[in-house]
Amino acid sequence: YMLREKMNIISLEEVDSTNLYAKQNLYSLEDRTIIVAKNQTSGRGRFNRSWVDLGDDNLFMSFVLKPSDTFKDVYANLTQYISVILVNILEEYGLAPSIKWPNDVLIDGKKISGMLSETVMQGNKFKGLVLGIGVNLNAEKSALSLVKDKKITALNIELEREHVDKKLFFEKLVNQFFKSYDEFLEHGFLLIKNKYINACNFLGKEISVQVFDDKKSGIAKYINDSGELVLQNHKKEEFVLTMGDIL
Numbered sequence: 496y497m498l499r500e501k502m503n504i505i506s507l508e509e510v511d512s513t514n515l516y517a518k519q520n521l522y523s524l525e526d527r528t529i530i531v532a533k534n535q536t537s538g539r540g541r542f543n544r545s546w547v548d549l550g551d552d553n554l555f556m557s558f559v560l561k562p563s564d565t566f567k568d569v570y571a572n573l574t575q576y577i578s579v580i581l582v583n584i585l586e587e588y589g590l591a592p593s594i595k596w597p598n599d600v601l602i603d604g605k606k607i608s609g610m611l612s613e614t615v616m617q618g619n620k621f622k623g624l625v626l627g628i629g630v631n632l633n634a635e636k637s638a639l640s641l642v643k644d645k646k647i648t649a650l651n652i653e654l655e656r657e658h659v660d661k662k663l664f665f666e667k668l669v670n671q672f673f674k675s676y677d678e679f680l681e682h683g684f685l686l687i688k689n690k691y692i693n694a695c696n697f698l699g700k701e702i703s704v705q706v707f708d709d710k711k712s713g714i715a716k717y718i719n720d721s722g723e724l725v726l727q728n729h730k731k732e733e734f735v736l737t738m739g740d741i742l
Contacts, residue, residue, distance in 0.1 A: 502673070503528040511536050513557035514613055514627035521615050521623050526561035529669060535629070552633035552661055553649070558672070561623040562680055566614060569683040571737075572722045573626055574598040574612045576679050579687045580671045581608055581630070582694045584664070590653055594694040595741055596715075596724050605648035607631050628668075632659045684722040692718055697741060702726070706739040 503525055510516045513530040535555040562570070578598040585592040585602070593601050600608040608630045615622040634649035650659045679686050692698070695718065703712040704726065711734055713726035724736045 502669075505530050507532040509534040509536065510555075512627070513555050514611060514625050517557045517559050517625040517627075518613060518615055521559065521625070524559045526559070526623075527673070528559040529556060530559065531556040531665065552658070554628070554630040554632055554661060554665060554668075556629075556665070556668075557625050557627040559623060559625060564621060566616075566621040567680075568721070569680055570614070570624055571612075572684045573624065573679075574610045575684065575691060575722050576676075576687055577610060577626065577628060577672060578608075579690050579694070580668065581628075582690070583671060584667050585650075587667070588650065588654060592694065593696045594691060595697065596695060596718070597722065597738065602648055602653050605646040607648050607650065607653070630664070630668075632661055632664055683720075685720055688718070688720065688722075691722070703742045704736055704739040705742055706736060710742075711736065711739070 505524075505528060507513070507516065507530065510530075510532040512535055513532050516532075517524065517528075517530050532555045533551040560570075560573075575594075575598055578594050578600050581600045582592045582594060585600070585607070590602055592607070593604075595601055595606075598610050599606055608628060610626070610628040612627070613625045615625065631647060631649035633651045636652060639647055639649065639652070650664075651657065675686065684691075698715050698717065700715055701713070702715050703710055704724070711726055711728075713728040713734065716725045716727045716733065719725055719735065721737075724739070726734045726736060728734065
């Protein structure tokens, strides 16, 4: 791989999930190790949802990150950081992606990527983060209908191409991720805030957000400096959401 800086890449033929592999081997893996798999048999997303494997020409990977010995709030924004990186790359391919808070990347309302960040603690000691991402790069149109609960798409279909080069996409993603990674850890969400907000097309609209068993509805007022979503209900009260699912 043409990577800008030295890093460890572990390529697996098949794995249940790259995040699970990374978590199980976290202690022996160095900081900035990348786990990439050809096939993933039980990938999952936030709230334990399954991520459908559309074949081995799609991207399944996890970053193993050990930036410090203590957990810092900015680590919670890394999925938003990588969603902005993904938006930049998809724009390079000539597409107009959008972000659905907190970190889904969509093209014309169809999901092209999923990500999941997991924190590994030992007692109350922070051991590292595993940041997983799946990107649909190559799929048959017929396979997209396998996912019943949401509209999904793949890069080759959006570009009307037979095939997208996975190796090239992987290189772009890894290089761009690490290019601003240290700066992001220093400045946090503010570093990407403008780009992030420009990619959000739900702001100012009436939305409902599922937060575990609770549902909050209101106008999506703004994204604050911590990357949280601020909703305003009909009584003009504001709610700050740190996580949830826009319905």
